[in-house]
Amino acid sequence: MIGTLGILGAGRVGLVLARLAADAGMAVLLAGSGDPALIRASARGVGATALTAREVAEQADAVILALPLGKYRSIPADALHGKLVIDAMNYWWGSDGIRPELDDLRTTTSETVQAYLSDARVVKALSHVGYHDLEDDARPAGAADRKAIAIAGDDPADLDVVARLVDALGFDPVIAGPLSAGIMFEPGAEAFGADVDAAELRAMLARFPASQRGIRVARARSGGGPTSGGF
Structure with a gap:
C-alpha cells in the first residue's frame, strides 16, 4: 500500500484527492504551480503538506498528476525515476490549446x-x-451505492497498487487493460464522466469498440481514418 502519496496539482481535483487520501490514513504531499506558501493553508485544510513539485516527486511513494495536461512537460521527470505515476489528466483544448500530440487517436494522452x-x-x-x-x-468497501473508477496500465503489480489506492479512496477499481486502453475513458468516450457502479462501468468499456469513437480509433490505428480526435 502507498504510505506517502504525492499530488502534483492543487486545483479542485488535487485537493479532493488529497483529502480522500488523508482520510484513508496516507501522508499526503501536495504541490501547486508556484511557491508552496501560496497553497499552504489549502493543503493544511485537507490534511496535506505543501511542498515544491520536485520535493513531492522525490519524497512520495507514488505521485498523482492532477494538473492541466498541457503542462505535462513542466513535471520534473528526473525526480520521478522509478516511481509509480498515476495520470489523472485529460486533454481540454480550451485550456490546453490545440495540441496535435494530445489529440492523436493512434495513441493516448497517458502514453x-x-x-x-x-x-x-x-x-x-x-x-x-x-x-x-x-x-x-x-x-x-461493500456499500451498495459504491461507484467505480477505471484503471489502465501495463504492469500487473502497478495495477494492483493503484486498484488498492482507488479502493482506499472509496471507489471500486475496474481494470480496463493496458495503458493504451485508457482511450476508452478519455473525453469523447461513454465512460468519460460516468458516475456509475462497477458493473455498468465494465459494460461501458465493453461497448467502446462498437461506439462511434471506438470505430474512429480503430480506423485511425489501422491507417484508414483521421488521426485526430476532431477538436
Whole structure:
C-alpha cells in the first residue's frame, strides 16, 4: 500500500484527492504551480503538506498528476525515476490549446505522458470522474451505492497498487487493460464522466469498440481514418 502519496496539482481535483487520501490514513504531499506558501493553508485544510513539485516527486511513494495536461512537460521527470505515476489528466483544448500530440487517436494522452516520463511507470486512473463526484460519492468497501473508477496500465503489480489506492479512496477499481486502453475513458468516450457502479462501468468499456469513437480509433490505428480526435 502507498504510505506517502504525492499530488502534483492543487486545483479542485488535487485537493479532493488529497483529502480522500488523508482520510484513508496516507501522508499526503501536495504541490501547486508556484511557491508552496501560496497553497499552504489549502493543503493544511485537507490534511496535506505543501511542498515544491520536485520535493513531492522525490519524497512520495507514488505521485498523482492532477494538473492541466498541457503542462505535462513542466513535471520534473528526473525526480520521478522509478516511481509509480498515476495520470489523472485529460486533454481540454480550451485550456490546453490545440495540441496535435494530445489529440492523436493512434495513441493516448497517458502514453504521451509515459514517453515523457520514460523512467517512471504510468497508470491512468482517477481521470474520468469529476471532482464533485469524487468528493460526494466516496463510500466504504461493500456499500451498495459504491461507484467505480477505471484503471489502465501495463504492469500487473502497478495495477494492483493503484486498484488498492482507488479502493482506499472509496471507489471500486475496474481494470480496463493496458495503458493504451485508457482511450476508452478519455473525453469523447461513454465512460468519460460516468458516475456509475462497477458493473455498468465494465459494460461501458465493453461497448467502446462498437461506439462511434471506438470505430474512429480503430480506423485511425489501422491507417484508414483521421488521426485526430476532431477538436
